[in-house]
């Protein structure tokens with residue numbers, strides 16, 4: 722039984738990192754190609770209202786998008802992300818936080834083919850309703866980790882996959898490792914973004930080490946620490962594993978992550994953000 726609801730977390734610092742990276746990954750592929758196949762393996766409901774009970778329970782968005790909303794500096798990736806959110810909201814002031822399906826549907830054109838997986842029945846129904854007018858989208862009420870069995874990834878096609886599990890079950894970390902092994906073996910031309918939480922330093926080091934052991938030369942780790950690492954329970958930061966991230970994407974994310982760190986980190990966080998090949 723799944724109990725995770727992304728509404729509690731939407732717009733937090735992890736969503737900010739993930740969605741900036743997603744936008745840049747899409748843009749990076751779209752530079753050279755007319756059409757993209759996009760697969761979102763863990764899609765959520767697609768849109769989250771700031772005044773909903775979920776969002777106001779822990780107000781996580783106040784440590785994420787709220788800290789960035791009045792950003793006045795030069796970083797292009799942050800400014801573009803804010804522009805996308807405002808355009809989706811059709812308002813300068815943000816009324817709702819768009820999830821990854823809304824962001825991609827906004828960026829995509831009619832030539833792109835979009836697929837969304839959502840296992841939670843209620844979230845799936847909300848997503849179907851939200852995307853009802855989206856003619857280039859397919860929505861599956863199925864296990865997103867199985868995406869590679871359901872789609873033919875042709876060599877000539879450009880495919881972007883967002884793998885964004887809730888990690889409400891510990892096995893999700895192992896499933897991510899297994900999925901990267903499958904990508905490395907069978908889908909070497911596919912582009913993927915895999916989000917992960919940093920919950921505890923030892924487990925995080927082990928997770929990264931297990932990815933390193935796969936022995937791929939296509940993997941870059943982007944990690945944004947927010948809190949000082951300590952024994953307390955809770956997320957200390959988050960990261961993205963890029964599979965086949967282009968040099969353009971990696972370069973764009975480098976300055977952006979440093980800037981995000983300055984704005985989003987807690988005062989006593991003394992750990993630096995990382996962008997490194999693993």
Ligand SMILES: C[S@@+](CC[C@H](N)C(=O)[O-])C[C@H]1O[C@@H](n2cnc3c(N)ncnc32)[C@H](O)[C@@H]1O
Nearest residue numbers: 727763764765820821839840841864865885887
């Ligand atoms: C972190 S949220 C997704 C957020 C979304 N990608 C975004 O950025 O707006 C993870 C979602 O995956 C769903 N989920 C959990 N396990 C799943 C699975 N095996 N396959 C598909 N969806 C799953 C959860 O119900 C939840 O809505």
